[in-house]
Amino acid sequence: MTTGTEDADDTEAVTDDLLVLLLRQLTVESDRFAEMFGESHGLHRTDLNALAVIMDAARMGDPMSPSRLASALHLSASATTAVLDRLERAGHLYRDRSSTDRRKVELRMHDQARRIGAEFFQPLGQRYAEAWRDMGEDERRAVARFLRSSIAATVEVRGRLAP
Amino acid sequence: MTTGTEDADDTEAVTDDLLVLLLRQLTVESDRFAEMFGESHGLHRTDLNALAVIMDAARMGDPMSPSRLASALHLSASATTAVLDRLERAGHLYRDRSSTDRRKVELRMHDQARRIGAEFFQPLGQRYAEAWRDMGEDERRAVARFLRSSIAATVEVRGRLAP
DNA sequence: AGTGAATAGTTCGACCATCGAAATAGTAGG
DNA sequence: CCTACTATTTCGATGGTCGAACTATTCACT
Secondary structure, three states, rough: OOOOOOOOOOOOOOHHHHHHHHHHHHHHHHHHHHHHHHHHOOOOOHHHHHHHHHHHHHHHOHHHHHHHHHHOOOOHHHHHHHHHHHHHHOOEEEEOOOOOOOOOOEEEHHHHHHHHHHHHHHHHOOOOOOOOOOOHHHHHHHHHHHHHHHHHHHHHHHHOOOO | OOOOOOOOOOOOOOOOHHHHHHHHHHHHHHHHHHHHHHOOOOHHHHHHHHHHHHHHHHHHHHHHHHHHHHHOOOOOOHHHHHHHHHHHHHHEEEEEEEEOOOOOEEEEEEEHHEEEHHHHHHHHHHHHHHHHHOHHHHHHHHHHHHHHHHHHHHHHHHHHHHH
């Protein structure tokens, strides 16, 4: 695939347009990667996202509830129930009624799902580490600054979209 | 939102883990941005992706065909027909049978869709330009190198998944 | 205590995006 | 021209998602 904007010539100026293009390519590729990974494990995009959110929450100590998951995934309550049904039926997690508020359900993962998560991230993480191995400390700082400002910009423009 | 890994302190070491985290946050945010944008225009994710692919092809001079669009979107032929039906019914594009091979259909965009595309990218692009304004030339090169190697890494790991 | 309002989650019926298979139309080779 | 092939569409079925109605639980107020 040719972009018409290449020539990775190190002496060429790096325009904003080029950065936008690269950013878009990266999101497209990582999107496609997630899609293929899910496909090979019988998981839909939504299920993968749900697992990621639940795993992140678990890592921080407080277990997810269906309603928080719903708003994190921009999904209706009923759709969230369906997602959790699928994941529970597949043995990736189980529901646990909260002991303090028995309306609430706490979502806990099975080790199996944790293993899938590791299987997902490890190869990519290792390959990333390899790709970034020869970056100097100042370069890494520049990249981190770039990523942070881009995230903030995206969040801000999205915020303007909401009523 | 707190990640547990921050302190944007410029003297802190930028680990691979931090870069992975930032990368994931960025893809999540841009994903969400696209979702909200599409929602506000009555377009599904697939429709937005299709418009982007068709617009890119048009910019390079050769109009998309349904089958090439299908493989670009990882979609079946029939699903692609449905997408195009939606987009045509909404007035974003029209079908044009090729004059040289009358089996083929060429997809052309209406100005309306081009305007939507501009409306999509301009605010984000401007905000990005603003966010990156104070980056030096060497920093930009580092970032471009980082993005390119990350894209390549993603493509490669995905490739291993395929067989 | 006890009634009413609010919150958490699930079930139900409908919709629509996607799929695979078959149908239609056109092209190319022998 | 007849067969094989390509490009696209149509059709029936599957399944993810939604909104509305329902159950269970908690909170506020008297």
